[in-house]
Amino acid sequence: MSKAVTIFIDGREISAFEGEKLLWVALRNGIYIPNLCAIRGKKRPSGSCRLCYVQVEGRSEPVTSCTLPVKEGLSVQTRSPRVDRLVRSAFELLLSHHRLDCRSCAKRKSCELLKLAKERGLKMRLSRLAPLEHEWPVDDSAETFVFDRSRCVLCGRCVWICREVARVGALGFSRRGIRRVVTTFQDVSMAQSRCTECGLCVEACPSGALYFKEGKQPAAAGQNLSRGG
Amino acid sequence: MRKGVVFLPLLQGEEELIRKSVDKALRKHEATRENLIPILLQVQEALGYLPGLAMEQIAAALKMPAVEVYGLATFYNQFRLHPPGKHQVKVCMGTACYMVGGRIALECFERRLGIKEGETTPDREFSLERVACVGCCTMAPVVVVDEHVEGKVTPTRVDGILLSFGKAIASGAEAAGKKGEGAS
Numbered sequence: 001m002s003k004a005v006t007i008f009i010d011g012r013e014i015s016a017f018e019g020e021k022l023l024w025v026a027l028r029n030g031i032y033i034p035n036l037c038a039i040r041g042k043k044r045p046s047g048s049c050r051l052c053y054v055q056v057e058g059r060s061e062p063v064t065s066c067t068l069p070v071k072e073g074l075s076v077q078t079r080s081p082r083v084d085r086l087v088r089s090a091f092e093l094l095l096s097h098h099r100l101d102c103r104s105c106a107k108r109k110s111c112e113l114l115k116l117a118k119e120r121g122l123k124m125r126l127s128r129l130a131p132l133e134h135e136w137p138v139d140d141s142a143e144t145f146v147f148d149r150s151r152c153v154l155c156g157r158c159v160w161i162c163r164e165v166a167r168v169g170a171l172g173f174s175r176r177g178i179r180r181v182v183t184t185f186q187d188v189s190m191a192q193s194r195c196t197e198c199g200l201c202v203e204a205c206p207s208g209a210l211y212f213k214e215g216k217q218p219a220a221a222g223q224n225l226s227r228g229g
Numbered sequence: 230m231r232k233g234v235v236f237l238p239l240l241q242g243e244e245e246l247i248r249k250s251v252d253k254a255l256r257k258h259e260a261t262r263e264n265l266i267p268i269l270l271q272v273q274e275a276l277g278y279l280p281g282l283a284m285e286q287i288a289a290a291l292k293m294p295a296v297e298v299y300g301l302a303t304f305y306n307q308f309r310l311h312p313p314g315k316h317q318v319k320v321c322m323g324t325a326c327y328m329v330g331g332r333i334a335l336e337c338f339e340r341r342l343g344i345k346e347g348e349t350t351p352d353r354e355f356s357l358e359r360v361a362c363v364g365c366c367t368m369a370p371v372v373v374v375d376e377h378v379e380g381k382v383t384p385t386r387v388d389g390i391l392l393s394f395g396k397a398i399a400s401g402a403e404a405a406g407k408k409g410e411g412a413s
Contacts, residue, residue, distance in 0.1 A: 163294060169296060170296065
């Protein structure tokens with residue numbers, strides 16, 4: 001067990017374990033820091049969504065809290081003009097890649113993007129950026145769920161859970177830059193892939209990219225999970 | 230239309246060849262994650278491209294999901310997922326060629342051959358790719374076919390190049406009809 005330390009988040013005194021990432025300490029203590037790509041238990045945080053910025057006392061630049069290990073006496077502010085500006089830009093970049101038609105979205109009730117926007121007073125529309133074109137058709141080949149890449153924010157939660165928890169390895173990132181996308185091996189449809197439809201990725205998805213077909217939501221997702229492979 | 234890449238079926242006897250070159254690469258390099266790129270490079274050197282079967286075999290040997298190997302192979306431009314054609318068409322997309330219509334030449338090839346950039350025709354006669362500057366910008370737009378440089382390539386010249394390789398070119402009406410079929 002690592003050493004217990006005392007840190008300060010927004011002036012609040014909080015005890016944590018040395019080396020823990022700040023994001024998890026904050027969330028555990030009910031302090032909200034926006035995040036999408038952070039995965040508890042992942043050894044190396046991907047740090048790709050750029051939403052979890054905090055201002056550390058004694059450092060000029062904001063840093064991502066998912067990669068910041070806590071140590072004794074660490075003092076951070078979750079909000080500052082610079083943090084807000086970075087988060088606003090990162091969020092708009094994500095939205096430029098995310099089809100904004102919330103009324104028709106199956107996940108509008110549980111959408112983490114909406115929740116995040118509400119918490120931080122961000123707008124669910126683009127002011128400076130043009131929306132990216134979506135070239136991929138909606139994949140509804142699976143029995144229980146739909147994969148709509150136009151709503152994917154590339155957080156990587158589905159990829160991680162498919163690999164590390166479900167131990168299936170059907171999903172993965174492919175291509176690069178603006179064409180980056182979550183696909184199966186050789187871009188085959190979900191039904192043709194090695195997907196076992198355990199539903200874990202659908203539950204992990206923060207946006208409307210993966211959602212259960214109507215009436216197909218399992219009572220307890222993950223029950224038909226194969227842990228063999 | 231499907232957005233994903235369309236992969237060509239393997240030729241007769243190619244499976245054996247793939248297995249051999251994968252085994253050879255795995256003998257040379259230890260089957261660890263760090264060696265994935267060297268292994269893929271060696272297999273590509275032997276086969277001219279990375280067939281899906283090779284990626285699956287390598288993934289199995291390295292105990293990782295095949296989609297991870299696929300992700301890496303699509304990340305780097307160095308890796309080809311399509312077999313090289315008998316005739317390799319390279320359309321220059323350097324600044325000069327791009328400005329005077331390199332894209333038009335590329336689209337002409339795409340339409341005539343019925344493939345996208347980076348792909349190969351099902352009969353493996355032609356493969357099409359884009360390259361950065363080939364170094365003769367005065368001749369822009371430039372197309373390199375099997376090491377032979379063609380300058381000032383107009384759509385008519387594209388047809389000329391393909392005809393010189395014995396590729397039958399559909400007349401305007403036929404091409405339009407074919408396009409309609411493809412879209413349906």
